[in-house]
Amino acid sequence: MGELPLRLAVVGDELVAGAGDPKGLGWVGRVTARTPTPDPLTVLTLAVPGETTTGLGARWDEEASRRWSPDTDNRLVVALGRADVDAGLSLARSRLNLANILDVADQRRIPAFVVGPPPGSTADSEKLADLSAAFADVAARRRVPFVDTYTPLAAHDQWLGDLAAGDGVLPGQAGYGLMAWLVLHTGWHAWLGLPDDGA
Template identity: 80%
Template sequence: MGELRLVVIGDELVAGAGDPKALGWVGRVTARTPAPDRLTVLTLAIPGESTTALSQRWEDEVARRTAPDVDTRLVIGLGRADIGAGLSLARSRLNLANILDVAEQRRMPAFVVGPPPGATQDGDKLAELSVAFADVATRRRVPYVDTYSPLAAHEQWLADLAAGDGVLPGQAGYGLMAWLVLHTGWHAWLGLPDDAA
């Protein structure tokens, strides 16, 4: 195995916004990923980005960060912006499907992390959105991490949100997201032993 390059696309959750340690879930997962050779993680985040905007920009940005001799993989961190943007479930599904289909055409293995719980008034919509994203990924045999279901009633997650702005997690919340990623097929997807977590 030579260099492994992970390109992570998504919104402010991918950038770790709100984390006083500035690690977010991506930094925590990277720290727990013992790649045999060189591991490079490139985060391409745009705050508040919907899947429509993401689907329009990701290909060009990711293409600039790939090389023919480097194993490059795509990590998609999905946020909650589709709800605020008023996108239909069908549109959100289609946007993710298009990203995954193009990634497959480019022989770039993908891994999807779903949206975590946020403001309580959006709970039902977020739950539906997470299920829709999971279905799209599963149909394409792409690993999907459901962060919504395990965290919706999780006391530590809710306390962490409440301690901040009610939208972004802090250290504890990002730690919980990282744990879910690490224990939902992450090492298998990278071809690493599962006991690495």
């Protein structure tokens, strides 16, 4: 086929690393396992626990660029967490941070894919809903695929039960499985140029 093997850099917080998952897979591992590619798929997770979009914006380009190669089809997955709410960042600042990341990726001709923040504590639900919607809008304006994990999971019994069974912040196996399902069913295969396996 002459196509280059895929190499994905997944940048984000502890959710990218699968923290809290007894199987150690997180949503990234589950999605990778359900992504059949002709050549070996390389997925590199670059996680910083508790990171805001400000911190992410400051580091992602250098860290991801070091892992890409001229001999691979390099792509960026931006997995956004909830830390902007905890840190008190304004929606305008959060939007600008994501916009800058996506704009730099576009300048580098690196296709991007954005996964929004999942629900956490109910105390932050309204702010997280607003943050997720703001991120979705930034991605849509740039025609970048966006996975809304907040809306489908905010009142999902299995998600809420999984959070409650743990520390109330990190999901376990069930929660990460739900996040993976949402990613796989929101344009993932199309973005990678792969046939949808009906995952």
